[in-house]
Amino acid sequence: MKKILKNKLSQFIINVIILAAIxxxxxxxxxxxxxxxxxxxxxxSMCINIILAVSLNLIxxxxxxxxxxxxxxxxxxxxxSVVITNYFELPLIIGLIGGCLGAAIxxxxxxxxxxxxxxxxxxxxxxxxxxxIRVLLQNIDYVGGPxxxxxxAKQTNWAWLFGSVILTVIIIQNIINSSxxxxxxxxxxxxxxxxxxxxxxxxxxxxAFVIGALFAGLAGGLYGHYFYIIKPETFNFLKSFDILxxxxxxxxxxxxxAIIAAIxxxxxxxxxxxxxxxxxxxxALILILVMIYRPQGLMGNKELTIRSFGKIWGxxx
Amino acid sequence: MSLLEINKLNKAFGGLSxxxxxxxxxxxxxxxxxxxxxGAGKTTMFNLITGVYKPDEGDIIFKGEEIQGLPPYTVCKxxxxxxxxxIRLFNDLTVLDNVKIALHKDVPYSMLATVLRLxxxxxxxxxxxxxxxxxxDIFNLKDKKDEIASNxxxxxxxxxxxxxxxxxxxxxxxxxEPAAGMNPNETQDLMKLIKRLKEEFNxxxxxxxxDMSLVMGVCExxxxxxxxxxxxxxxxxxxxxxxxxxxAYLGEEVG
Numbered sequence: 001m002k003k004i005l006k007n008k009l010s011q012f013i014i015n016v017i018i019l020a021a022i023x024x025x026x027x028x029x030x031x032x033x034x035x036x037x038x039x040x041x042x043x044x045s046m047c048i049n050i051i052l053a054v055s056l057n058l059i060x061x062x063x064x065x066x067x068x069x070x071x072x073x074x075x076x077x078x079x080x081s082v083v084i085t086n087y088f089e090l091p092l093i094i095g096l097i098g099g100c101l102g103a104a105i106x107x108x109x110x111x112x113x114x115x116x117x118x119x120x121x122x123x124x125x126x127x128x129x130x131x132x133i134r135v136l137l138q139n140i141d142y143v144g145g146p147x148x149x150x151x152x153a154k155q156t157n158w159a160w161l162f163g164s165v166i167l168t169v170i171i172i173q174n175i176i177n178s179s180x181x182x183x184x185x186x187x188x189x190x191x192x193x194x195x196x197x198x199x200x201x202x203x204x205x206x207x208a209f210v211i212g213a214l215f216a217g218l219a220g221g222l223y224g225h226y227f228y229i230i231k232p233e234t235f236n237f238l239k240s241f242d243i244l245x246x247x248x249x250x251x252x253x254x255x256x257x258a259i260i261a262a263i264x265x266x267x268x269x270x271x272x273x274x275x276x277x278x279x280x281x282x283x284a285l286i287l288i289l290v291m292i293y294r295p296q297g298l299m300g301n302k303e304l305t306i307r308s309f310g311k312i313w314g315x316x317x
Numbered sequence: 318m319s320l321l322e323i324n325k326l327n328k329a330f331g332g333l334s335x336x337x338x339x340x341x342x343x344x345x346x347x348x349x350x351x352x353x354x355x356g357a358g359k360t361t362m363f364n365l366i367t368g369v370y371k372p373d374e375g376d377i378i379f380k381g382e383e384i385q386g387l388p389p390y391t392v393c394k395x396x397x398x399x400x401x402x403x404i405r406l407f408n409d410l411t412v413l414d415n416v417k418i419a420l421h422k423d424v425p426y427s428m429l430a431t432v433l434r435l436x437x438x439x440x441x442x443x444x445x446x447x448x449x450x451x452x453x454d455i456f457n458l459k460d461k462k463d464e465i466a467s468n469x470x471x472x473x474x475x476x477x478x479x480x481x482x483x484x485x486x487x488x489x490x491x492x493x494e495p496a497a498g499m500n501p502n503e504t505q506d507l508m509k510l511i512k513r514l515k516e517e518f519n520x521x522x523x524x525x526x527x528d529m530s531l532v533m534g535v536c537e538x539x540x541x542x543x544x545x546x547x548x549x550x551x552x553x554x555x556x557x558x559x560x561x562x563x564x565a566y567l568g569e570e571v572g
Contacts, residue, residue, distance in 0.1 A: 171432050178431040178438065179417065179424040179445060182410075186418045189407035196367055198393035198422035198485050301409065 023162050030158055038270075044226050046266040047161035048219045051168045053246040053258040055215035058172050060244070061252035061301070062181070063208040064188030065115065066123040069130030070216050070243045072110075073103040075137060075235035077217025078224035082149050085225065092155045096164075096221040103217025104210050106133070111209035115202065130240055137232040148231025149224075156226040164222055168215050173255055175211065184208050188253070245283075249290055251297025256304040261297075318381070320345045320521050321366070321489060326375035326385075328358075328365055335361040337545040338375075343489070348515060348522045350532045352556075353542035354565055359525045360402055362542070363491055367399050368392040379489070394422055398487035400478040402494045402525070408467035412458055412477055415466050416449040419484035449484065455517075456480045456510075472503050476510075483518065490514075492524040496531050504528055508535050533557065541565065 026043070029035045035043065052070060059067045081099030084090050114125040138146045175181050186194035187201045194201050224230045246265050250257030268286075272279040290297065321343040328336040335358045343349050351359050364370040366377055368389040377385040384392055398419075407415050426441035453459045456476045461469065466477060475495060482490060495511070496504045508531055515522055526532045532539060533553045541549040541556060543565040549556055556562055 174432050174434060175428075178442070179421050179426075180428060180431055182414055182418045183421050185410065185414075186407055186421075189409060190405050192369060192389070193401070193405040193407065194418070195389035196369070196393060196399055197419040197481065198390045199418065200388070200390045 019166065023158075026162075027158055042266060042270040043158070044156065044161060044222075045270075046263055047165050048223050049243070049246060049262040049266050050165050050259050051215055051219040051222070052243045053250065053262040054168055054172055054255055055212045055219070056243050057247045057250070057252070057255060057258040058176075058184075058208050058215075059212040060247050061254065061258070062176060062188060063184050063205055064252075065205055065209070066119060067126040067209070067212070068123050068237070068240050068244065069110070069126035069128075069133075070212070071235040071237070071239035072130030072133035073107055073213040073216035074220035074223065074239070075133055075230075075232065076106050077103040077220030078230045078235070079137060079143055079149075079220075080217070081221035082152055082224040082230055083143065085155070086149060086152055092160070092225060095225070096218060099221035099224075100214045100217040103220065104214035107210040107213025108206065111206045111213075115205040115209060127237060127240070130235075131237060134232045134235055137235075144231070146232060148229060148234075150229040152224060152228050152230070154226060154228060156222045161222060164218055168218065169255060169259070172211070172215070176255070180204075180207070185253075245287065249287070249297055251299035251301060253301035254297065254299035254303055257297055257299030257302075260299065260304075319343055320347075320380060321523075322378040323366070324376050324378070326362070326365060326377065327373045328361055328370060329373055334545045336365065336372075339542070339545070339547050341540055341547075343521060343523060345488075345521055346515070346519065348511070348535060348537050349524070350536040350539045351523060351525050351542060352527070352532060352539060353548075356544075357542040357565075358545040359542055360493060361545075363399060363493055363525065366392075366491065367397060390422075393485050393487075396486075396488040397491065398482035398485045398489075399491035400475075400482050400493055400495060402497065404474050404478055406466040406474060406478060406481070408465075410466060411463050412453065412466055412469065413446070413449055413462040415477060415481050416452055416484045417445055419481045420445050420448055422485060452480050452484055455514075471498055475499070475507075479510075479514075483514070486518075487520070489521045489523065492522065492526075494525050494527065496526060496528045501530075504531055507531070511535060 026035070030040060052074065056067065056070045059065055077099035080102035081095035084098045085092055085095035110126070110129045114122060114129065117125050137143060143149055176184070183194070183199045184204050184207070186197070186199055187204055191201050246261040247258055249265070250259070250261030268282070269279065272282060319342045321341070323339060323341040326336055326339045327334070339362065351362060353359055361370065365372050365385070368384070368387050368391065371386045375385070376383050379395055379397065382395065384395060407418060424441065425444055426435070426437045429435070430438045450459060450462065453462055456479065458473060458477055458480065461473065466474065469477060479492070479495065496507050499507060511522065512535055514520060524536070536553060539551065539553055539556045540547060541559070541562050548561045548565060549559045551559070
């Protein structure tokens with residue numbers, strides 16, 4: 001027992017040290033200019049994509065509900081937070097919290113009726129709702145209509161991004177590794193068996209949907225406060241699709257898979273920025289190859305942890 | 318007073334009456350079998366009792382409460398657990414997690430404690446794990462707790478399903494063909510296990526079974542369904558000699 005505790009504690013300490021090191025090194029490189037503006041933008045997209053992929057993975061991967069409306073929740077988070085900071089001149093933290101709550105409420109309103117649907121029907125319904133959110137924003141003059149809101153003060157920095165990613169991953173992982181998380185996974189595994197075992201599947205689907213939307217809202221808020229401008233067109237169906245690709249590529253039901261895929265796709269997009277046509281081809285090729293040779297995604301439903309590194313290390317020796 | 322009382326239960330799928338005016342009474346601590354030829358409506362009865370289907374007419378009274386039409390998770394909370402004819406485990410999860418999910422209905426910590434990893438979470442998880450292992454031990458599955466459920470051999474999958482059902486600590490356990498696909502030795506062991514569980518957990522058991530040695534050997538009373546209707550009811554020896562039952566199984570005598 002003591003040994004296990006010790007192990008857990010030492011793992012926790014190793015995790016903290018690694019994370020602190022990553023944070024400090026990147027911050028230092030940003031400060032002295034090793035990472036220029038281009039890398040900074042890539043880094044920002046990367047963090048935002050990780051939050052989006054990990055949160056969508058909760059809905060699509062762990063709960064097994066195919067949702068295609070994630071960009072809609074991101075839009076709500078972006079708009080609500082920008083309205084709070086820009087129009088009401090409140091601090092960023094309040095804007096982000098507002099954006100999260102706004103997206104979570106939208107997730108609840110959309111989730112309750114649509115989660116009665118299954119599979120393809122749910123995908124179409126969530127796709128529709130995502131588009132409705134976009135079209136609504138386009139027609140609200142208060143938030144600038146199709147032109148969106150511009151001249152937003154840039155407040156998102158590396159510390160906010162890094163902190164948000166860590167928060168998202170920790171909260172979602174903590175939920176997954178609990179009895180609530182097991183209930184969520186049981187919905188994916190066998191809905192009827194889950195119900196008969198006393199799991200209120202509708203509740204858990206809505207719960208996962210709301211939490212997923214909440215973090216998409218966080219990603220939206222961070223996005224809005226980095227790129228100076230938000231407009232409804234940014235949050236169209238293709239954005240939802242991009243996030244879905246990351247989740248599928250990483251492996252449905254693997255948080256570390258979603259993180260790896262989000263990093264990979266962001267880097268790929270940045271590297272191929274000069275050749276937009278080639279980018280789409282490579283994108284498609286990678287997807288096809290993954291679907292043929294590794295249909296369960298890079299990580300399947302496994303997680304990459306320090307302990308698994310330890311195992312590999314142990315086997316090698 | 319009976320534990321489960323079913324009055325004039327009806328369920329039709331389109332024009333087909335799957336269950337027609339069936340009434341059943343089960344007293345506490347009884348071991349009852351529901352038998353009948355294929356397609357007689359046995360599994361439909363189970364689905365109606367556990368809330369998977371909603372009955373068209375009639376009522377189901379469990380512990381003095383009407384439960385017909387309630388969703389399955391509520392029925393489970395009232396104390397009815399079941400297994401399935403074609404095993405429905407959580408296939409990609411470990412044996413231990415399968416049982417832990419069934420323990421979810423009395424999860425001892427809050428969502429807040431989960432997110433913040435408060436001490437109550439660690440204590441609660443430990444308690445859940447101990448309970449799950451204790452159950453697995455009864456079913457000789459303790460050593461396999463970390464295996465993926467779908468990798469277990471067939472007989473062990475069946476046992477795991479019963480263990481999972483028991484994790485919801487039911488008063489009424491419903492078993493849908495527990496011995497299907499088992500050889501006579503395994504069936505013998507299963508019979509002993511069912512009897513033991515009944516005593517140890519103070520259970521009332523209702524089972525569907527085709528294996529007549531099992532049915533006649535352990536069950537106290539038998540209900541026979543045919544074409545959705547109840548055609549006979551009684552002690553094993555009464556059912557064995559019942560003309561209607563023999564006809565239902567073997568067909569009518571010609572001439």
